Amino acid sequence: DIKMTQSPSSMYASLGERVTITCKASQDINSYLSWFQQKPGKSPKTLIYRANRLVDGVPSRFSGSGSGQDYSLTISSLEYEDMGIYYCLQYDEFPTFGAGTKLELK
């Protein structure tokens, strides 16, 4: 299994702040990586796929980058509606998820 190490596990940030969440895969995943946002009681909402491709309708303040084993999700200017839990998912081999990053307002 490919292990996904996501960090940080939780963080506090201020409105307007730039936020970065990272995922490191235990092997090269060839950019087969997605990022999701989940709010309490809701299903995951995909933000990014293929490491850096923005899903239609997702605000442009979200961006993804990375290659090989190392990937990141950046929110350029945090808004209140961005609070939630963020997960990465690799789908190069059978899919595995990161443990999540809980993003809260400072």
Place this chain on the structure above:
Amino acid sequence: DVQLQESGPGLVKPSQSLSLTCTVTGYSITSDYAWNWIRQFPGNKLEWMGYISYSGSTSYNPSLKSRISITRDTSKNQFFLQLNSVTTEDTATYYCARGDGFAYWGQGTLVTVSA
């Protein structure tokens, strides 16, 4: 617009089988992509369970391989999950999702395994 919706019993007894349906609208499951089942345990850990592809081939998480089956009804544009011999550890919210980077998810259905 592509939409997925899970349905099925919310309560299953230990040792019985869990059966769920994912109904897809806005896209044919025989056109492209893998059609996945994922579950989220209490505490939020996510686990990919398996998929059925547009051609009908299947792939399963090795940890579930002896208990899981994913099938489909192309006439109804539905695919199904069956998980056998469930225990309380199978209590989770079950999601179906389309496999192009998992861009589309259903709303999820909570299944509790309890006597």
